[in-house]
Amino acid sequence: MEIKKYTKTRFHPTQFPDGIKHHRHGVSLSAAKVIREALAKALVPYYPVAGRLVSFDDRIEVACNGEGVWFVEAAVADRSLNDWEAIPLSVVKEELLPSCPPHLNQQEMILMMQVTHFQCGGFVVGLKFSHLVFDGIGVGQFLKAIGEIACGQTHPSIDPFWYRDTIPASPMLSKSSLSLLTPKFDIVNSMYDFSIQTIERLKEKIAKETSNINSPPLSAIGDVCLTFAANIRHVLFQLPKAGYYGNCVYPLTITATGEQIMQASLAELVGLIKDAKESLPTKFKEWASGNFKEDPYKISISYNHLTLSDWRWIEFYETDYGWGIPNSISPKTHDFSFTCGILLKQPLPKDGVLEGQVVMKEHEQRFIDEINKCVNV
Structure with missing residues (x-):
């Protein structure tokens, strides 16, 4: 199976005054275009996601610098999603996931996304996110917000907030306790x-x-x-x-x-x-x-x-x-x-x-x- 990754961009928070149109409104747009534009709009209320992880002595913080999310568009010309069971596991788990170029430090990225179109018209959304920032509930909430905007809502149904100071940090923690050799x-x-x-x-x-x-x-x-x-x-x-x-x-x-x-x-x-x-x-x-x-x-x-x-x-x-x-x-x-x-x-x-x-x-x-x-x- 040959996967061609043809667009790689850092996508920044953006306001879209005219909303987003796709096939539900009589206009046929690719899933990658719809999701990319909805992602950009969702990054406005979820602005820390567009930042970078930075280290300060014994702690890691989010620098809200607006450097953007890495977004990859890809296409598979010779396979349908009906062939899913025949696709090698290594391809499913690697080629359908986003990767950033060498000049960017992947460890600093909070979220990366890839949309891969298949010959049948279906698509796969591949996601990498930092567990230092998100848990499963959190990233699920963020993806739902992208979907709601992609379907025409002007704002997510749940207002996000970022009160990290309300979560206590144990006074017993140290940098050594966070490191783990596996x-x-x-x-x-x-x-x-x-x-x-x-x-x-x-x-x-x-x-x-x-x-x-x-x-x-x-x-x-x-x-x-x-x-x-x-x-x-x-x-x-x-x-x-x-x-x-x-x-x-x-x-x-x-x-x-x-x-x-x-x-x-x-x-x-x-x-x-x-x-x-x-x-x-x-x-x-x-x-x-x-x-x-x-x-x-x-x-x-x-x-x-x-x-x-x-x-x-x-x-x-x-x-x-x-x-x-x-x-x-x-x-x-x-x-x-x-x-x-x-x-x-x-x-x-x-x-x-x-x-x-x-x-x-x-x-x-x-x-x-x-x-x-x-x-x-």
Whole structure:
């Protein structure tokens, strides 16, 4: 498959007095043109996104210098999106994502976007963003704003705000605690589907079992860890209910011994996750006051430490640039240097999908067998 990237520009915040026209108004415009112009208009209220990340001693800040977002237009002349399953993973994950020229420092960029047109008339929107600025909810809000403007709205339905000072920084943090060297494991990139029926059946089974169980003890340092990012907007009472788009997550980690995990029922494992979620306000308050032994943001990287993210409720899936909501959302996980998984929502009847790098090749079949035992109860 040959991909031709024919336009690369730094796109700056721009006001468009005449609005945006495309095929819905009887004018046929390319998706790249529509999205590019909507992006420029969305950057006016979201002006920090057009800035750059800069380092000052032991902290990183956003310089709101208006240098713009890097936008790439690309085209595929010999393939249709109907050929998606036949497209090599390396092409899907690399060629459909934007890249900036050598004279720009990609590490300073807050967001880059690429729109790739296919022979069939469909298109793919590829996105890279800095997790130092955005979390999933935040970038989903920004993409939804672009879509709303692309569809003719003059302003986003949610007014964005940038009150980073309202989010406390722990007095215990230091530059050394933020740096992390990660080993590389030979982990297999995989995808596992879960139907709606399977998920509902598991929920019913777990609900019946959890009424009479106690969580396994976690007092000792174990050898199995699960970390997932928890949204903390609801515990920051000074934030309005909606609109903040910066990174606003706290990593919750569950630790147990391998023996505890092997002996626990599925309902007991779910109980551990529920307990961790309920502890979020207390743990975050302790972290913000410096009352902790280990920095929760300094996650140890090992083969027995799995990091999970849940994208199913992020507004990626509701973003409409004028051609309808996306058919599919796919993360870039194949070159991560640690074990991770991302929960996705796919077109019905699949519903739940776990994609990521979870196990090494020699353990893949055992992992699949365990999943099958779980979903076939």
